[in-house]
Amino acid sequence: MFGLNQKDGQLILIIAILVFLAPFLLNPFPVESELAQFNAGYPDLMQRFIIFGIFAIGFNILFGLTGYLSFGHAAFLGVGSYSAVWMFKLLSMNIIPAVILAVLVSGVFALVIGYISLRRSGIYFSILTLAFAQMSFALAYSVLTPITGGETGLQLALDDPRILGQQITEQGNIPVPSLFGLEMRDSMDVVIGPWLFTFNVGYYVCAIIMMISFYIAVRIFRSPFGMMLRAIKSNQQRVNYTGLYSRPYMLAAFVVSGMYAGLAGGLMAAMDPLAGAERMFWTASGEVVLMTILGGAGTLIGPVLGAGMIKYMENIISKINETILHEWFRWMPDGIEDLVVTLIYPFIGKGWHLTLGIIFMVVVIFLPGGLVEGGQRIMRLFRRRSKSRNTTNSSDTFDSAS
């Protein structure tokens, strides 16, 4: 199917179903229940899951396949956002030209930054990419203010030209991003008994784009190009002495992954039409590294899982406060309740970074393959139980990165 083997086809199908049903799956708790705050099925967060998923999928093409650790990918995210907002200002509020420009401009940036950074490998490569990203961040804040809006960020205004679209709505407002009239912020609420589910246009647009991006990533992983990248990660010297010129391979991987970052940045602007320099800050570059490693670098689905997990913690765990904890443990005797709350408190709310840090360390030490490896181990455990009589497995040669 679509040039995929059966296993990959199934994987994509499962993800498509999960992503399609996400508004249900992420809102499992009734609105009035105490657990409702664990519901992640609101449009803003669901969009972020998807957008950072795309960011991480692209980052993984570089880091997961070649082992080159870029510490400056947020620069491409920022460039994508700025490009998209400029398209909204100059052309129209249709997201398609905005997203296309975001991908192209970030691709050009990646070509230049990659060309220079790839003259070095290892830590020097990482430092070079970091330096470029921080430089972009600083420039966006200062010299480039006419293009980037400086500290206030780049915003839409009533007097933007929007030559192909509507400059001002009939109500005298700035128009909102849309896809041929379908507004990104439009949502439909569905109430089923005590449950509330929100279906948002922007989310589904992002979801479809993510599925296409994911499909392309799978094709790259299974292609001769993908195999060359894995060969470079394994032994670059042997690659060179085998008659292969590793630098253009690396550069191609760098540009492709920069374009994914630009796509993510463009979609961010399409969901919320503004862009700021903080999107390029080094912590944003670090975040995508964490997502990829947490989920499983070099695996297909890992980066998406990692992105989801980190965004969930950032938005949900961080919202739990002391009062909520007391409510949960009200059923305990007073003294013990206070003790339990005191013990848990540092790990929630603003302390979510601590929890994330601990999870990250545990994963890196015990599950070098990330959450995907964790999942695989659990699956294997089940399989060993269910069929103790073993049948020789006929694994495919080319699925070493599943």
Add this chain to the structure above:
Amino acid sequence: MGILEVKNVRKRFGGLQALSNVNLSVTENSVHAIIGPNGAGKSTLLNCFVGKLIPDSGSVMFDGQSVLGRAPHEINQMGISRVFQTPEIFGDLSVMENMMIPCFAKRDGAFEFNAVSAISSQKDIIEQAEQVLEDMNMVNKRHMHASALSRGDKRRLEIGMCLSQEPRLLLLDEPTAGMARADTNNTIDLLKEIRDKRNITIAIIEHDMHVVFSLAERITVLAQGAPLVEDTPENIKGHPKVREAYLGETV
């Protein structure tokens, strides 16, 4: 005129003259051995052939073209493949994938952005890689991770990878170092077969005299960075200077 012509090559590392005025001519479709004590400069000389090092002076011509100043991948595409002293393979990839990569390099050249087609659709590459694995007697290990192979198998794999490119000149740096006797004999048989079946020139560095005298048609003895003598195996065996400088220590 040999396929590989080395003239007046010198290479200095700081205060150490690793190669001093090396001249060497390797005849096409022959097996030429380079022997000499540890530190004589044998690996350094090979490094000058494949673009890993650039000599301070002198020339290295392959088939009438200079290799000096060319990048390793360019030299390989000219037709020189090298097996390293410690096996250089793709440890994280399967044996089959290891074998396919040089096949791609042979078919598509130094760079080809082929991110569209699936590897499994590259029937010609798969067939070719399987054929070489068969020649190397490694078909049953095709799914293994290359890093899990025994040392002897890693060496076989690396030789196979080089052969799959059908190079005109194959450089071998101590291919039997650290191998058990049985593995060494297998490697000799393998190399003999390659020599007899293919149009290929082999330059081999080797410590094991048994290997050298089973394979080589000409031998160059290198000592302290300079060729001492070059002759046929029979004459080398009896050469007093060689006995004194080298064979005396190991035979």
